[in-house]
Amino acid sequence: MRDRFPGYDVLNKRGSPSWNEVTRQVIDARLAMPREPCFFTEDEWLTLTAVCNRIVPQPASRPPIPVAAMIDHKMANDLTDGYRDHRLPKMQDAWRRGLHALDQETMTRHGGRFHGISATEQDALLTRMQQGELSGAAWGTMPCRLFFSSRVLHDSVAAYYAHPTAWNEIGFGGPASPRGYVRLAFDRRDPWEAAEAKPGEDAAVERKNRDVG
Numbered sequence: 001m002r003d004r005f006p007g008y009d010v011l012n013k014r015g016s017p018s019w020n021e022v023t024r025q026v027i028d029a030r031l032a033m034p035r036e037p038c039f040f041t042e043d044e045w046l047t048l049t050a051v052c053n054r055i056v057p058q059p060a061s062r063p064p065i066p067v068a069a070m071i072d073h074k075m076a077n078d079l080t081d082g083y084r085d086h087r088l089p090k091m092q093d094a095w096r097r098g099l100h101a102l103d104q105e106t107m108t109r110h111g112g113r114f115h116g117i118s119a120t121e122q123d124a125l126l127t128r129m130q131q132g133e134l135s136g137a138a139w140g141t142m143p144c145r146l147f148f149s150s151r152v153l154h155d156s157v158a159a160y161y162a163h164p165t166a167w168n169e170i171g172f173g174g175p176a177s178p179r180g181y182v183r184l185a186f187d188r189r190d191p192w193e194a195a196e197a198k199p200g201e202d203a204a205v206e207r208k209n210r211d212v213g
Helices: 021-031 042-055 067-076 091-110 119-130 144-160 164-170 202-209
Strands: none
Touching (some): 021 164, 042 067, 042 091, 042 144, 067 144, 091 119, 091 144, 119 144
């Protein structure tokens, strides 16, 4: 994967006017996220981790963003979205039921649990979930398609892009407060925002981005 923002590290903003103390504390907590589950059982954790690895596969060239751990933190601390589709149970219950149902589907089709089958087989099962084609008894009244969109996809992608490593990949500077943004027109950027490198510009843009703070 080409580095679109070479030389940029959002953590260089930590001591700059871009971030205040509240922002620093929030980001520090995300970086120190425990990699062991607090909410999910060991079996659920294995399945959740395998699911996250397929929803947001990550490059081997850097330490992975702890997507599963961030979802676990959300469940353990009851960090709700503030809304819920009436067809889904409470988010913690939805995750437990969905992970159990996915393992049951995998056992029926492949004779093992989700984390133990191949990536191709995992993708096929997740695709069937996305399309609403899983109907084992373990799902109960919870639509698998809704579980996929509202919990699996929503929570996995939200966790990934809440992490500073992902911010570096997309050139995001973190919260707009307290500094704020001034140049809001198309293709304009403030001096404290990362510059995107076009092909052949990597070296020059890297030097510029190393000073962004």
